[in-house]
Each structure stands twice: as C-alpha cells, then as structure tokens.
Amino acid sequence: MGTESNYQMKVVKGDHGYVLEDVPHLTDYIPDLPTHDNPLRSNPAYSVVKQYFVDMDDTVPQKVVVHKDSPRGVHFRRAGPRQKVYFNSDDVRACIVTCGGLCPGLNTVIREIVHSLDYMYGVSKVFGIDGGYRGFYSKNIINLTPKTVNDIHKRGGTILGSSRGGHDTTKIVDSIQDRGINQVYIIGGDGTQKGAAVIYEEIRRRDLKVIVAGIPKTIDNDIPVIDKSFGFDTAVEEAQRAINAAHVEAESAENGIGVVKLMGRYSGFIAMYATLASRDVDLCLIPESPFYLEGDGGLFEYIEKRLKENGHMVIVIAEGAGQELLAEENAHAKNEQDASGNKLLQDVGLWISQKIRDHFAKKTKMPITLKYIDPTYMIRAVPSNASDNVYCTLLAQSCVHGAMAGYTGFTSGLVNGRQTYIPFNRITEKQNMVVITDRMWARLLSSTNQPSFLRVKDIEEIKKEEQPQTQLLDGDNNVHENSGH
Ligand SMILES: Nc1ncnc2c1ncn2[C@@H]1O[C@H](COP(=O)(O)OP(=O)(O)OP(=O)(O)O)[C@@H](O)[C@H]1O
Ligand SMILES: O=P(O)(O)OC[C@H]1O[C@](O)(CO)[C@@H](O)[C@@H]1O
Ligand SMILES: [Mg+2]
DSSP states (O other): OOOOOOOOOEEEEOGGGEEEEEOOBGGGTSTTOOOEEOGGGGOHHHHTSTTOSOOTTOEEESOOOOOTTOOOEEEEEEOSOOSEESSOGGGOOEEEEEOSSOOTTHHHHHHHHHHIIIIIHOOOOEEEETTSTTHHHHSOEEEEOTTTTTTGGGSSSOTTOOOSSOOOHHHHHHHHHHTTOOEEEEEEOHHHHHHHHHHHHHHHHTTOOOEEEEEEBOTTOOOSSSSOOBTHHHHHHHHHHHHHHHHHHHHTSTTEEEEEEEOOSSOOHHHHHHHHHHSOOSEEEOTTSOOOOSSTTSHHHHHHHHHHHHSEEEEEEETTTTHHHHHHHTTTSOOOBOTTSOBOOOOHHHHHHHHHHHHHHHHOSOOOEEEEEOOTTTTTSSOOOHHHHHHHHHHHHHHHHHHHTTBOSEEEEEETTEEEEEEHHHHHSEEEOOOTTSHHHHHHHHHHOOOOOOOHHHHHHHHHHSOOOSOSSTTOSOEEEOOOO
16 A cells, blocks of 8 residues: 555654644644534433543553653643533534454454444534545445444454555545544554544545544554554453364374464464463464574474473464565565555465474484464454453543544554554554564563573674664563554
8 A cells, every 4th residue: 555644743742851742633734623422421321420530631551660760751631521512412423434354343343432422512414435445535434323333242264344455545535525524433453553643634635624533443452542442352362262172182192293274474472361361381482482493492403392291282373473484485486465565475374383293203213292273363353352342341431532632643442551642653663573683572582481582692682673662561561663564
C-alpha cells in the first residue's frame, strides 16, 4: 500500500518535563462549532455517578515507573464522557468498518459501539461497511441496530467482513461525504490505522465535520503504546489447547516431539505468553530471537539433550521465526506479498518439523515420533473470552465518548490500565516487539530452560541496536521501527 501520512502532532508542554501528545479536535479546523449538553447528564444510570465526566485536563502518563528526578514525560488524553458534546444525537450518522486479519472480539467491539451510541447518546443511525475499506466504495451499507447486533459477541470473526488492500482514500472519503456520514469508527491493525490516518487528513483537508476514530486490533500484539490488544488473551488461551494436544502426543510416544506453530508475523508475543502460560513447552522460537540448527548450542543439540532427559518435548514456534534460515535455503522463493503489501511468510512449522526428522534419521540413532500441529486460524477465529469482552466494551465506549466530544484522528487505547485517546501516528510509527534482552524473555528462558542461541557478542550488538526503553516496567512498550509495509 504505502500511502504516506502527513499527520501533524499536537504537542502541549508543561512543567517538570510534562508533555501531552494530544489528539486533534474538530474545532482545530472548524471554528465556532455549537456544543450541546451531554445526554448522559440526564441518564439516570450515569447522573448519580460522581465525577462521571472526565475533567478536560485529565491525562494519563505513558511511563508509570519513574525515578526521583526524571521528567514527567509523555502523557495521553484520558478517555471518557465530556460535559459538552459536538453533535446533536439526531444528526449523527455513524459507520463502522473492520479491516485486516480476524481477531477475537471484533464482533464485541461492533456491538458495543452500536449499543453505546444508541443507549448513551440516542444515536440510531449506525451503518456497517461491508468487507473492509473497499466496502466504502464497492458495496451497500448495512443497517446496525442494538437488536441486530445483540448477540454477535458470541460469534467469532466479524459480521461486517474484513479484507486486505483496496484502500483508496479519495473514493473512501467521497463515499463518506456522499452518504452523509459524520462519525467513522475504524477497527483494525497497524495497516488499518495508517489508512485511518490518511482518511482523517483528507477529511480535514476538505473541512468536513466528520470524526475518524480508530480501535486498535491485532492478534499479534504488535501495536505500540497500548498495554495489549483485545483478543490477545483469548488467542493465548486458545493456543493452550494445541499445546496440550502436542504435549499429550509427545508424552505418549518414545522420544515424542510435539511442534506447534502459532501466529506472530514480526512479534512473538502469542508464542511467548502461550509458552509461559502452559509450562509444558521446552522450546519457544520467535521472530525476534534468531536461532541456528547445527553445532554447539544449536537447536538439534538441545533437542537431543532434552529427549535424553525427559523422553519427550514440546516446541512452540511463531510463524515469523527462522524466516531468514528458510530464505537462505530457498534463495529462489518468490518474494510474495498480500493485498495490503505484507510479506507472505514461508511455513516455518513444516520446515522445522522436516529438519528435525531428517536430523534424527540421518545423524543419530534415536528414533523419534514428531507430530506437527498448526492451529494458526483456530486461535483467532474463536469468540473473545470474558476478560476480552470487558476490554472490548471499554474500548468501544471510550471511542464513542471521544467522537461525541468532537475528538478526531485518534485511536482509543488502554495505557497503564487507563483508557486514553492516542494520536494515530504514535500507533503507526513503530511496531511492538518482544525485546530479547528484556526481563520478560529472560523469564521465558528460565521457565523452558532453552538456550538463548546468543553469544555475548550478539547480546552486545542487540543492546546497541535497541532504542532506549520507553518504560522501565518489564516487557512494556518495547517498540521497534515499523517493519510492516
Ligand atoms: N500505509 C497505508 N495507507 C493506507 N492504507 C493502508 C496502509 N497500509 C495498509 N492499509 C490498508 O489497511 C487495511 C488493513 O491493512 P493490513 O492488511 O495490513 O492489516 P492490519 O490492519 O495491519 O491488521 P493485521 O496485520 O493485524 O491483520 C487494508 O485495507 C490496507 O489496504
Ligand atoms: O492469512 P491472513 O488472513 O492474511 O492472516 C495471516 C496474518 O494475520 C495475522 O494474524 C495478523 O492479523 C498474522 O499473524 C498472520 O500472519
Ligand atoms: Mg498489520
């Protein structure tokens, strides 16, 4: 794709190194907009709650671990309802679109946007865009009411459909304008949020009173700044079923090896958390941690050792791990991309299974039984679990409050346990990755007892390459320049 965004940051500085990375507001480019009292003021469920409305000056720090003399650092605007809104409920025409790969919880977010708009703000004109960005200009829109979306959260996938590619900014904004839509809710990953940023810029260029609000979706947990993405917990939980099966199979055979491939194109969070949660895993391989097969400290040596000690083992491998090894072997393999420009990966699970089988057949006298399980799509096609459902509800409600209050060009996200509004480019400029010199990865290594495949020299190199940690808290906000697209 590669549409470049010119998103202008709105930065406010305060005392003691306080920085607010604010989000745009309709009044930044449309002066003298009338305001209305927030309808929640007369809603019996809310009017009794003290301090229900968020103070205009409330912000949330990006770092919660600070030193005595350190500056206060970067903050984001706190999400929540405001006393005044910039839309008359009857005038709102909202639409929702879901883009990119599936993720547990998409339907819950759709449901909660529709319900929040209707039950909190009395907005009844909400439409679904069919099949991702291209649905804006190629298909009819779907009427969404609290009744029609009532039990969709019990289903996996997205009732609206999703797609990759097909982002045509001019056609999308033309369609928004033609249909009289004035609130656009965009649910998707890093690519989707980049698309949302350029839609926002075009809307602003045309001086339209239209909100563009994003909700971050990524099963890989590769979106920076936010604590974690919705659906991630569900995916890790679902992965346990595959790991358990691999363990049962491995344990029941002589020198049994269970190999499980999990999602994670550039970031190994699912594999790392699924491994930490399971405790049956002996080896976890992720894209961020290069490994090698032969020789001292290599993968085969470790497998042999483990089989001799335990008689069986379980390997979890993220789909993006070891891609450089596959590329070396398949120098002529086509460099293919999906419709959004994401690189298509080779199947590392099949490859590593075959490598292990060949090694034990040709180079050792150990007979092994290897079972390869690929639950890739199973972990993201399921409905969200209870905790993700709550999370999705908060994200959706926060997003609706922000839109009604006139904020635009923002992504709704959880930062240090608080709902916030984050400027688009903070979400898209980097990619969240596991930092293998961080304590979280060290915890994993000590839980599996696997080799790190790193020599002291390699560790020094990695440390040099790394950006300064934005959060002293373990495993948090480990961001790298975005390698997607
Ligand atoms: N730089 C960009 N500018 C405009 N649109 C983009 C850009 N990158 C991606 N998009 C559009 O965003 C949509 C989703 O992108 P993509 O397929 O990369 O998924 P994603 O949102 O990153 O989600 P995930 O990677 O988690 O599945 C696609 O329709 C794509 O055309
Ligand atoms: O096959 P699809 O639908 O393009 O999705 C696969 C990709 O989507 C992701 O789940 C990200 O959404 C990656 O982990 C994976 O590589
Ligand atoms: Mg992506």
